[in-house]
Amino acid sequence: MTWPEQVQIREVGPRDGLQNEARFIPTASKIEWINQLSAAGFRYIEVTSFVSPKWIPQLSDAAVVAASIERAQGVAYAALVPNLRGLEQAVEAKIDEVAVFMSASETHNRKNINKPIADTFPVLSEVVREAGSAGKTVRGYVSTVFGCPYEGKVELEQVIRVADKLLEMGVGEISLGDTIGAANPRQVQTTLEALLKRYPAEKLALHFHDTRGTALANIVVSMEMGIARFDASVGGLGGCPYAPGASGNAATEDVVYCLREMGIETGIDFGKLLSAAKYIQEKTGRTLPSRNLQAYFAV
């Protein structure tokens, strides 16, 4: 078995993290936090979502955030978009990379974006095509890969159906979401064994929520399977408001600590990362789930 020498972390805290906070984080604090993340060495930061502000009021300041952050060289500033309207706003805001999203399970897809899966394909297909014309790279999320909050078990064929379509549309990377943090390492292994027969590892990223404490174990088994791209959220923020019971993503500090100790390069400055985690913890007004944040700043 060989471990990857390098792993790319996609930082999704400003989007996945803040969309699920009860408290609206002031726009100026979001901007300051994202600037701290740029300085910490991330190469991909999902800064916001251009979705309906009625659905996700926490990110209703998307355009101001995108316009006001300092852009560091070599960093892709990304945003979630659900439709052409979102794409237009993202292009206007000079977002580098857009992320489209849908679910492998029918019920979560309807609850999250108000459409059946079949009706979502043409919408996203148009977004991917127009994003390409505007010179933007597109990433495609598949949610509920390892379980759905409404339907329970999700068959692999449902995942393949959606992933195939997104790749046909032309997304550069698929992020496989464990939306409700239900996956276990053995399930991740069997799922990836099947998917890697179909897609190259370079096309796949894994997006684990840590609802039941299995995210880091799932990341380690994914690395054993040849995956070298993972989504994570500073502080362990995160969750989908339309997936009951979904709590935070794998905490970036916990992932980076583990990889650093294993001798795997991420390019992220651990000290700056911890400071950024402490900053956003103070802004949320609650103790965040990240283990390293608590270990380093315990009183």
Ligand code: HMG
């Ligand atoms: P809808 O109500 O079916 O859409 O929502 P609509 O086209 O009928 O529009 C309804 C209203 O929204 C209209 O405004 C539109 O103008 C407006 P009104 O006339 O009522 O005043 N609207 C928009 N406003 C701003 N930006 C837009 C936009 N589009 C329409 N882009 C829609 C459909 C998709 C818009 C809605 O369901 C939505 O915004 N959903 C987003 C849900 C969301 O963001 N969920 C969390 C992210 S996904 C996630 O967390 C999972 C992930 O992390 C991976 C994982 O963990 O598995 C990615």
Ligand code: MG
């Ligand atoms: Mg998520």
